[in-house]
Amino acid sequence: MxxxxxxxxxxxxxxxxxxxxxxxxxxxxxxxxxxxxxxxxxxxxxxxxxxxxxxxTPPRVKRAARRLDSRPLVSYWIVGITAALFVVALFVPLTGFLAFNSLYLMPELGAFQPWRLFTALLAHGSFWHLALNMLAVWLIGRSLEPLLGHMRFLALYLIAGLGGSVAVALLAPGTFVIGASGAVFGLLGALLIIGRHIGANITGILVILGINLVLSFLPGSSISWQAHVGGLAVGALLGLIYARTRAASQATMQNLLVGAVAAGLVVLCAVPALT
The missing domain is CATH 3.30.40 (Herpes Virus-1)
Structure with missing residues (x-):
């Protein structure tokens, strides 16, 4: 101008x-x-x-917009927190405080630490152990988390991980385990069931599951097949619940069923303590 x-x-x-x-x-x-x-x-x-x-903007519209967020934010947080703890564990001996053993579910031994059912998901024995599990979380989370929403995906990951720990306590008492493999198998199981219900091609998922399960049972393998089977079963069950209660009117029923699965696993934790 x-x-x-x-x-x-x-x-x-x-x-x-x-x-x-x-x-x-x-x-x-x-x-x-x-x-x-x-x-x-x-x-x-x-x-x-x-x-x-x-x-x-009405609150219900805001809630719907949050549910439609396609970014796998929970997956990123899981990967980030788990990787950060692995780095810290290189300098500070954290693994011993995070590992799970059914002995920590027995109050009479004076070491009742039930939180280890979940903290075992955060500890890994090697870089490759961490990398493979977190790569699986990232790859599956990109597809599954947008379908379920952030909170449902987080609940699936944690409860499937709990299922893996409970299976170890029941089938391999006294065994120390670490790693997120149970939770990862839970994600695979849920993806398999949900994919089947929405008509997706699940052949690739079946192949991956089959290969990993076979590797778990190989002689001399240090992989906890109990955690894999437990996580897979719980993840598939939660996937079935999510797939069958998709309507908004079924939200309360879905929450009750998911809560019942978690409560049932907590009850099973008392079984090894009574043996």
Whole structure:
């Protein structure tokens, strides 16, 4: 603009008077610069109109939008936290405090530490052990977490991991185990069942499951097949629950069934303590 040309205030951003623009907010029609623009369905809107629009959005719409978030955020957190603890364990002896053994479920021994049912998921014996499990979480999570939603996916991971630990306590009492393999097999089991219900091609999942199960039972293998089988069974059961209670009207029933599975596994923890 030349020095002699009169300044038209309407050609400048109302929030940044020194920035010239010819773009108007589609709601209030004030001029806004690129920094202040938010893309809307048609045109752009200013920050004040955006805040007002968010306040007027019904809570049920906000909840639905959160459920439609396709980013596997929980998967990223699982991978990040587990990898971070592995790095810390290189310098601080954490594995012994995280590993699970059925002996920690026996109060009479003076070392009742039931939280190890879950902390074992965070400890890994080697880099390759960690890498393979977390790669599986990332690959499966990209497909499964958007289908289930963040909280259902997290519940699946934790309860399947619990199922793996409980299976170890029942089938291999006195054995120390670490790793997220039980939870990973639970994700595979749920993906298998849900994929079957939605008509997806599950051949690849079956092949992966078969190969891993065979490796678990090979003579001399240090892999805990008990954790694999326990996690797989619980994950498949939760996948069936999720697949059969997909309607919004069945949300309460779904939560009760998932809670019943978790409660049943907790009850089973008392079995090795009574033997």
């Amino acid at each position: 030349s020095a002699g040309q009169p300044r038209n205030a309407e050609d400048f951003c109302y929030r940044h008077p020194d920035r010239r623009s010819y773009v108007l907010c589609q709601r209030c029609l004030r001029t806004i610069c690129p920094e202040c623009q938010t893309q809307a369905a048609v045109g752009v809107i200013c920050p004040e109109c955006l805040a007002q629009q968010r306040q007027q």
